[in-house]
Amino acid sequence: MSVRFEPAARRSVGRAVIRAEGEGREDTDGRHLVLALLEPAGTITARALDALGVDRAALLRLLGAGDDGAPLAAADANVLLERANAIAQRLGDQTVTELSILLACAGDESGAVGDVLRAAGVTPERVEAVYALGRAAAPASGGGAATSAPPVVARSGIGYDSHRFAPGGPMMLGGVAIPGDVHLAGHSDGDAVAHALTDAILGAAGAGDIGEMFSDQDPANRGRDSIEMLRAAVQRVRDLGLAVHQVDVTVVAERPRVGQYRAAMRDRLAPALGVRPEDVSIKGKTNEGMGWVGRGEGLACIAVATLVPRTAGAAG
Numbered sequence: 001m002s003v004r005f006e007p008a009a010r011r012s013v014g015r016a017v018i019r020a021e022g023e024g025r026e027d028t029d030g031r032h033l034v035l036a037l038l039e040p041a042g043t044i045t046a047r048a049l050d051a052l053g054v055d056r057a058a059l060l061r062l063l064g065a066g067d068d069g070a071p072l073a074a075a076d077a078n079v080l081l082e083r084a085n086a087i088a089q090r091l092g093d094q095t096v097t098e099l100s101i102l103l104a105c106a107g108d109e110s111g112a113v114g115d116v117l118r119a120a121g122v123t124p125e126r127v128e129a130v131y132a133l134g135r136a137a138a139p140a141s142g143g144g145a146a147t148s149a150p151p152v153v154a155r156s157g158i159g160y161d162s163h164r165f166a167p168g169g170p171m172m173l174g175g176v177a178i179p180g181d182v183h184l185a186g187h188s189d190g191d192a193v194a195h196a197l198t199d200a201i202l203g204a205a206g207a208g209d210i211g212e213m214f215s216d217q218d219p220a221n222r223g224r225d226s227i228e229m230l231r232a233a234v235q236r237v238r239d240l241g242l243a244v245h246q247v248d249v250t251v252v253a254e255r256p257r258v259g260q261y262r263a264a265m266r267d268r269l270a271p272a273l274g275v276r277p278e279d280v281s282i283k284g285k286t287n288e289g290m291g292w293v294g295r296g297e298g299l300a301c302i303a304v305a306t307l308v309p310r311t312a313g314a315a316g
Ligand code: MG
Pocket: 161, 162, 163, 186, 190, 191, 192, 195
């Protein structure tokens, strides 16, 4: 096997071999590798699991650290390190990293160790999502995010949208039908709060934008329910291992005054975002009569969303 190891990964493999020898075992296996990766609190994998909300101490107990019972079965370390090498190459890394070793162990279906990892929420998909976040946060010259950047705990995104008023109500805003004599002109239902939120969520994940997800050239998007679009964006970031933590929206408009619709908007948006209503902030501002907003030509919305890695216990 011709495999190059990043230094921290090499040290982890060394610890695994020492652990196996300490147990009187001739062969090092996946259990030794995982324990070596997770036991020291500062390793990149330990921090990744912390970021995922995995109870590392409980996981270590399950894997039999210091346990004199029969050790869980796992694939041979050499087999797993070959797989880690293939994973590292797929991810574009020059060397095997701690995270690519963990990915190989979490994806192993030949023994109980992989089962225990996945049951604890350490699935290859979630580990890879954390890896991708670390890579995104690493400096361009960092030479491999998995070694140079800790897992990102939270990410923020901003979204902006504006729509012109057009005759005929009701106006869809924040998923609520506001009675009146105008609505928001648009290809979809024009819900600028939902659109700004959709862009904030996608922006926080670095996962594109609403125009790319829902082209206004596509007839299927005509008159589309914007809450449905918001749900699709939330699902996209969930697929990347992220969940919405909290959002904050400012509606800039001379009318309507959003205060009386705030509770209804929070109740409508929260289930789409997968958060509690109290995690949805909706604020209203006028533009003091200035500019196009002041003249009542339309309204604007600004949204900020915070995303966190999905936790092991999170629904969905
Ligand atoms: Mg819009």
